[in-house]
Amino acid sequence: MKNVIQFGDQQVSYLLKRSKRKSLGIEVNSDGQLIVTAPDYIPIDKIEWALDKRQSWILEKIKEKSDNLQIQPKRKYVSGESINLFGRQYYLKIVESDTSSISIVDDQIMASLASEDDPREKIEDWLLKELNNVVSNKLETCLGRFNDIHEIVQNPIFKIKRMKRRWGSCSAKGEISLNFNLFAAPAECIEYIICHELTHLIHPNHSDEFYHSLKRLCPNYQALKTQLDDKTVIYD
Numbered sequence: 538m539k540n541v542i543q544f545g546d547q548q549v550s551y552l553l554k555r556s557k558r559k560s561l562g563i564e565v566n567s568d569g570q571l572i573v574t575a576p577d578y579i580p581i582d583k584i585e586w587a588l589d590k591r592q593s594w595i596l597e598k599i600k601e602k603s604d605n606l607q608i609q610p611k612r613k614y615v616s617g618e619s620i621n622l623f624g625r626q627y628y629l630k631i632v633e634s635d636t637s638s639i640s641i642v643d644d645q646i647m648a649s650l651a652s653e654d655d656p657r658e659k660i661e662d663w664l665l666k667e668l669n670n671v672v673s674n675k676l677e678t679c680l681g682r683f684n685d686i687h688e689i690v691q692n693p694i695f696k697i698k699r700m701k702r703r704w705g706s707c708s709a710k711g712e713i714s715l716n717f718n719l720f721a722a723p724a725e726c727i728e729y730i731i732c733h734e735l736t737h738l739i740h741p742n743h744s745d746e747f748y749h750s751l752k753r754l755c756p757n758y759q760a761l762k763t764q765l766d767d768k769t770v771i772y773d
C-alpha cells in the first residue's frame with residue numbers, strides 16, 4: 538500500500554507492507570524508496586508516529602541513496618548537440634562517410650558514420666570505450682593504493698552499466714558496477730567513485746569507518762562528490 542507522510546515541508550511517500558513480524562521495520566531501499574513493514578495490529582497513526590521519530594534518519598537515507606543525480610531527457614545524437622566527456626564540453630558533428638570512425642578534433646566529437654550506421658549505437662559504443670580506458674587506468678592506481686592500505690589483494694569484478702540513480706554500487710559478492718554516464722564526469726570524480734566502491738569491499742555500509750577508510754584512499758572525496766553530484770548531468 539502506498540502512503541504519504543509529511544516531514545516538515547517535505548512529503549515522503551512510503552510503501553507499507555503488512556506482515557506477521559512482531560516489530561516495525563523501517564528501511565530505505567537502494568532506489569531511495571522508504572519501505573515500512575508492520576504487523577497487522579499496529580494502526581497507521583502509530584506507524585507514522587514511529588516514522589516521525591526517525592525522520593532525520595529517514596531523510597538522510599533517502600538523500601544518500603536516491604537522486605542527487607541530475608537527469609536529463611534522452612540524447613538525440615545529432616550534429617550540434619553538446620556532449621560532456623570527462624568534464625569537458627564538446628559538440629557533436631556527424632558526417633556521412635564510407636567507413637565509420639569517431640575522434641576528437643578540437644572541441645568537436647567528430648563522428649564519420651556510414652549511412653546504415655545507427656548514430657546512437659556507434660557513438661555510445663565509442664563513449665563506452667573511452668570510459669573503459671579511463672576506468673582501467675584509474676582502477677590500477679586506486680587498487681594499488683587500496684592494497685597498500687588494506688593488505689588484501691583483491692581483484693574485484695568491475696562492470697559498466699546503465700544505472701538510473703547511482704554513480705556506482707558494490708554487491709554483497711563484491712561485484713562493482715559503475716554508471717555508464719560517468720563518461721561525462723571529470724576523471725578525478727571517476728577515481729573517487731572507484732575508491733568509494735572499493736571501500737565498500739571492506740565496509741558494506743556508509744558507516745563512520747567507511748568514511749574514515751575512504752578518506753585515506755581519496756583525501757578530497759567530499760569535494761569530488763559535490764562536483765559529481767552538482768555539476769555532472771546525466772541523460773536518461
Ligand SMILES: [Zn+2]
Binds near residue numbers: 733737743
Ligand atoms: Zn556507497
